[in-house]
Amino acid sequence: MEREYIIPLRKEFSKVPRYKKSSKSIRAIKKFISKHMKTENVVIGKYLNNEIWKNGPKNPPSKVSVKAVKEEDKVKVELIGAPEEIIKEEKPKKKSIKEKLQEKADEKPAKEEPKLEKVPEAKEKPKKEIEKPVKETKVSEKKEKVPTASELAKKKEDKKEEEKVKKVPTTKELKEKK
Secondary structure, three states: OEEEEEEEOHHHHOOOOHHHHHHHHHHHHHHHHHHHHOOOEEEEOHHHHHHHHOOOOOOOOOEEEEEEEEEOOEEEEEEOOOOOOOOOOOOOOOOOHHHHHHHHHHHOOOOOOOOOOOOOOOOOOOOOOOOOOOOOOOOOOOOOOOOOHHHHHHHHHHHHHHHHHHHOOOHHHHHHHO
């Protein structure tokens, strides 16, 4: 079923604050269509949505001409004169020679390889370890890591926090001092 309507929006969006006018217009369209087409499932088309929002949220058109198409339980509402979306069937792409050869190779049954029985493994003899000379490093060769400024600052902060924790007296100590 297909019908065309001119939906008045001014009465509806004048009831709400200025910044909510376009969103109220969308709700008014859905309400109008659900009332006239007797269904709750209403879908607004992208061209109608763009028409409502083209001047921003504060200034929608006062009325719109729409075309409502009912399919089963769903109503699609679109602006009159909007291009219809046609779903194109995708043609299968032509396969390259490499792909064709690969498919043929996959289709051919693979030659069955003879099954091999597991032979118990022989225990390995321990190999003689070859001792390698160990390099002796001198103390002067070791380089010490120089701390960065941020690391030093963290250390100072940690020390200050530890001092604060130590300096706070307990309630018992306070009572004893009095």
